[in-house]
Amino acid sequence: MAKRSARHPGSPATARAVATAEEVPVVGQREPCPCGSGRRYKMCHGRAARAAAAPAPARPFAGLPGxxxxxxxxxxxxxxxxxxxxxxxxxxxxxxxxxxxxxxxxxxxxxxxxxxxxxxxxxxxxxxxxxxxxxxxxxxxxxxxxxxxxxxxxxxxxxxxxxxxxxxxxxxxxxxxxxxxxxxxxxxxxxxxxxxxxxxxxSVVPTERLAGVEAAYWCRIGERTHLRWAFVEEEQQLLDALARLAAAGEAGLGDGTRLLGTFRTQGLLVPVWDLTPGAVADDVEEPAAAFRARLDEALAVTDPLTADERRARAGVVSRQLTLRG
Structure with missing residues (x-):
C-alpha cells in the first residue's frame, strides 16, 4: 500500500510550499528563507523571485548614452x-x-x-x-x-x-x-x-581612456600594454569589417602592434590590441583615430568576403580572449 504523505492541504508545511515569491520578503541568498522552510533563500523562494524577474536582455546597457x-x-x-x-x-x-x-x-x-x-x-x-x-x-x-x-x-x-x-x-x-x-x-x-x-x-591596473574615440581604454599589465575597445556595432558586421582589415594588413594600431583577439561581454564585442613596449595612452590616440576611420569604411562594404577575408575572419573568431587584470 502506498504511503500517504504526512502533509495535507491545511498543514503549515504545505502553506509554506505554496507561498508566492511576492509574499516572502527578499533576504540574502544564503540566509534562511523567511517562509520557514528551513532551506536557504536561494534554494527556496529565491528561485521563484528570480523566475518572476524579466528576462535578461542581450545588451543590458543599450539605449544609454555611451x-x-x-x-x-x-x-x-x-x-x-x-x-x-x-x-x-x-x-x-x-x-x-x-x-x-x-x-x-x-x-x-x-x-x-x-x-x-x-x-x-x-x-x-x-x-x-x-x-x-x-x-x-x-x-x-x-x-x-x-x-x-x-x-x-x-x-x-x-x-x-x-x-x-x-x-x-x-x-x-x-x-x-x-x-x-x-x-x-x-x-x-x-x-x-x-x-x-x-x-x-x-590592486589597480593602470588605465586611461582615450580622448579621440569612444570606449577605448589603454592599460598596462606587468610589462605589457594593451588597448581594450568596446564597439557597439552588431557583432557579425563588426567581425566582417575586422576580417577585411586583417586581410589587408590594416588591423593593427601602428608598427609593432597587433590585434590579439576579442572577448564578448554585456552583448558587445571587445577587441584587444597588444601595443609596443612602453607605449602610453597618448601614443595610441592618432593610430586609434585612423583605425576608426578604416573600420567605418570597412563597415560600409557589403560585398561578400573574399577567400582571404574569410580565412582572416576565422582567425579573428578563433582568438577568443579571457579577460584578465
Whole structure:
C-alpha cells in the first residue's frame, strides 16, 4: 500500500510550499528563507523571485548614452567615476557612478551628501541595468553616512537605468589612479579603513581612456600594454569589417602592434590590441583615430568576403580572449 504523505492541504508545511515569491520578503541568498522552510533563500523562494524577474536582455546597457563606456566601466576599468542625473520623474537628483565601492557595496552616500552608485556588483536579476537601477533608487533614500549593505529587491516591475536616468546627459568618464574618491574631501582614513583603501589602490591596473574615440581604454599589465575597445556595432558586421582589415594588413594600431583577439561581454564585442613596449595612452590616440576611420569604411562594404577575408575572419573568431587584470 502506498504511503500517504504526512502533509495535507491545511498543514503549515504545505502553506509554506505554496507561498508566492511576492509574499516572502527578499533576504540574502544564503540566509534562511523567511517562509520557514528551513532551506536557504536561494534554494527556496529565491528561485521563484528570480523566475518572476524579466528576462535578461542581450545588451543590458543599450539605449544609454555611451553604451560602450558603460560596458567597459562594468567589466574592464578598475577605478573610474561619471556624473549621472535622474529624470525629473525621479527627482532630477545628481548621482556619481563608480566602478567599484568599498566591499563591493551597490551604493552609498558619503557624509558630504554625495550619492555613489557601484556598477561592479553581483546582481540577482541577470540584468545589470535593472540591478543598478534598483540600487540607484535605494541610494536616493539614504541619509548621509549610510550605505546599501544588501542588494535591493529586483522584480519584473523594477525599472531599468534607461527608465530612471536623464537621457540628455552624456556619460563623461573620469578614470582615477585609485579609489580615494570613496572618501569625503579632506578625510584621512585611519586603521582598517586606511588598510582597505591601500589594498584596493594597490590592486589597480593602470588605465586611461582615450580622448579621440569612444570606449577605448589603454592599460598596462606587468610589462605589457594593451588597448581594450568596446564597439557597439552588431557583432557579425563588426567581425566582417575586422576580417577585411586583417586581410589587408590594416588591423593593427601602428608598427609593432597587433590585434590579439576579442572577448564578448554585456552583448558587445571587445577587441584587444597588444601595443609596443612602453607605449602610453597618448601614443595610441592618432593610430586609434585612423583605425576608426578604416573600420567605418570597412563597415560600409557589403560585398561578400573574399577567400582571404574569410580565412582572416576565422582567425579573428578563433582568438577568443579571457579577460584578465
Amino acid at each position: 553604451e560602450g563606456d558603460w560596458v567597459c566601466l562594468r567589466e574592464v576599468v578598475p577605478a573610474a567615476t561619471a556624473a549621472l542625473r535622474t529624470t525629473p520623474e525621479h527627482g532630477g537628483v545628481d548621482v556619481t557612478l563608480a566602478t567599484l565601492l568599498p566591499l563591493a557595496r551597490p551604493g552609498l552616500r558619503r557624509q558630504d551628501g554625495e550619492r555613489l552608485l557601484g556598477l561592479q556588483t553581483l546582481g540577482t536579476s541577470g540584468d545589470p541595468s535593472r540591478d543598478a537601477a534598483a540600487a540607484l533608487l535605494a541610494v536616493l533614500d539614504l541619509a548621509p553616512g549610510e550605505d546599501l549593505a544588501r542588494r535591493p529587491e529586483v522584480t519584473a516591475a523594477t525599472p531599468r537605468l534607461q527608465d530612471v536616468l536623464d537621457p540628455s546627459r552624456p556619460l563623461e568618464v573620469r578614470v582615477h589612479e585609485g579609489f580615494d574618491f570613496w572618501l569625503d574631501p579632506g578625510v584621512d582614513p585611519q586603521g582598517p579603513a586606511a588598510e582597505a583603501l591601500a589594498s584596493a589602490n594597490g
